[in-house]
Amino acid sequence: MADISCEVFDEDDQIYLPNIPQNRIITVQNVTKKYSEVPFSGVDNASFAIDKGKIVAIVGESGSGKSTLLKLIYGLMTPEKGHVFFRSELIKGPEKKLIPGHEAMKMVTQDFSLNTYAKVYDNIASMLPNTNLKYKVEKTESMLQLLRISHLAQKRVADLSGGEQQRVAIAKAIVTEPEVLLMDEPFSQVDTMLKSQLRADLRRLSHELGITILIVSHDPVDGLSLADELVVIRRGAVLETGSPAELYNRPRHLYTAKLLSDCNVLEKDAAEKIGVQVKKTVVGIRLEDVQLIENFSSGKMRVVDRFFKGYGEEVLLERSGVLIRALNLEVEKFQVGDLLDIGVKKVLSFD
């Protein structure tokens, strides 16, 4: 993740970042926005920076403040404390702007905000002025092609599927060539098959147009396979940032480990009862890191249940009252009641 340290010029109501790295496009600096006295609502002292052309995913459980953070970045809300900058420029909130939202950015909300009774073509074209009609037609057609919705151009938005509407919303957002595309939960309305297509499309947009993409997702698996960088948020605060691989392999917080993977969480004494040595207070053991070793005569763990997953099964094991789940790709190899031993390939330890 980009280093956020940067001095702020703040004098006579003039606030800007005088010395930012060339590649930096967004800087979020100590931003706080509380909705009420309810603890953990909104965003709490968040800081991070985004480099141009990157795909960044803000991930966190529901209610952790992701949508609020996105609105603060776009300028739909004003922080109580701290600042958001687009390059050097302070992003102004709605009280200081006639049309809320920064001009160089576009946001695709969860409801898509399309004119559902108008045609797809008109939804996109309406974003462009009539001063150059040739450009308007060409640009709209190129957006239709880019999002692979040319065949839908003359259909009404109301007659499209959720996934198709989302493509129209993206085309509409990027037809004016914003530098940053913000998307709130882009994966929540599309089914599994369309998810991988959407991921590939967003990657392509980022590479072909150089657009910086910031998405928010409560399902980090979506962020994991799409983003260059993740921002993990919990109760409004940024817990950690890093590449998906860094955070998956070396999470500093248990929250991150639990968010990014399916893992067994065991206290030190429980872990030791099943033969896992622990240096800290709690461990996370991912399902795929538990090896199952056949030992029907004297194994120490007993299979108590099996859950079919399609590509494999989840096996629930028990020893001395401690339960642990493991991923088994050889379905039918073990039966409930079988005894076996486990090997643990990797243990994530936390204080």
Ligand code: ADP
């Ligand atoms: P997320 O997008 O991660 O689910 P939100 O940013 O929507 O989280 O909300 C963060 C917290 O702030 C939640 O506890 C939510 O209930 C609260 N919140 C969000 N919007 C409002 C609002 N307009 N008024 C009061 N509380 C709000």
Ligand code: MG
């Ligand atoms: Mg949200």
